[in-house]
Amino acid sequence: MGAGEKWFRLRLPPLLQPRVLKQALRAIFSRPYTTDYPNVPYQPPPGFRGRVRFNADACIGCTACAQVCPPKCIDVLDDTDPDHPTRTLVQHVDACIWCGQCERYCPTGKGIQVTNEYLEIGYRREDFEERVEKELLLCEICGEPLAPVDQLRWLVRRLGPLAFTNPTLMLMAGRDLAVVQPPVKTEGDTVGRADRLRIQCPKCRRATALHA
């Protein structure tokens, strides 16, 4: 650069420098780098991880998603009210880190899914919760929660004839086929040999197998 050219550049205001003018002209005739959001809805790219949603029909309430969730943002709430025992899973969107582990390890593959929803707007804390409720099966001896009914049905379907090696699964399959009626047990009845063929938690099954 000659001394004359250098002097010329130094005298020009910054916005009129040739380099700046060149960039400005290029920007005028090229496409904008920004999007027109929110006037035009944003299209997330493939693989985008947005809000996590339960699929109540595909979820079996097994809690695998809650166990693998790194920030532990899925709560498992068991209500053992004998009239209406339920298991509720609550996912807290505001604590989610969008890792996708829940979807990856869901045994049904569809019970919980990472969607491409990116808008998180709400006015109450419940607006940032995802819930799914499942009927819970209680141990007929001690009343402790055993597993959701849907999980046992799913196991019966997966195991096929092998399910009939387990009394609890066999009884579940029998009830669905309406060939087995739940036994009526009154308060004060002692646990006996006949109770081996009841829906039981592992602890009670061991007790009735060994001692009854």
Ligand code: SF4
């Ligand atoms: S079925 Fe899937 S979504 Fe439902 S509790 Fe199990 S892991 Fe979670």
Ligand code: SF4
């Ligand atoms: S995406 Fe990750 S952090 Fe969010 S609920 Fe699933 S496992 Fe938990």
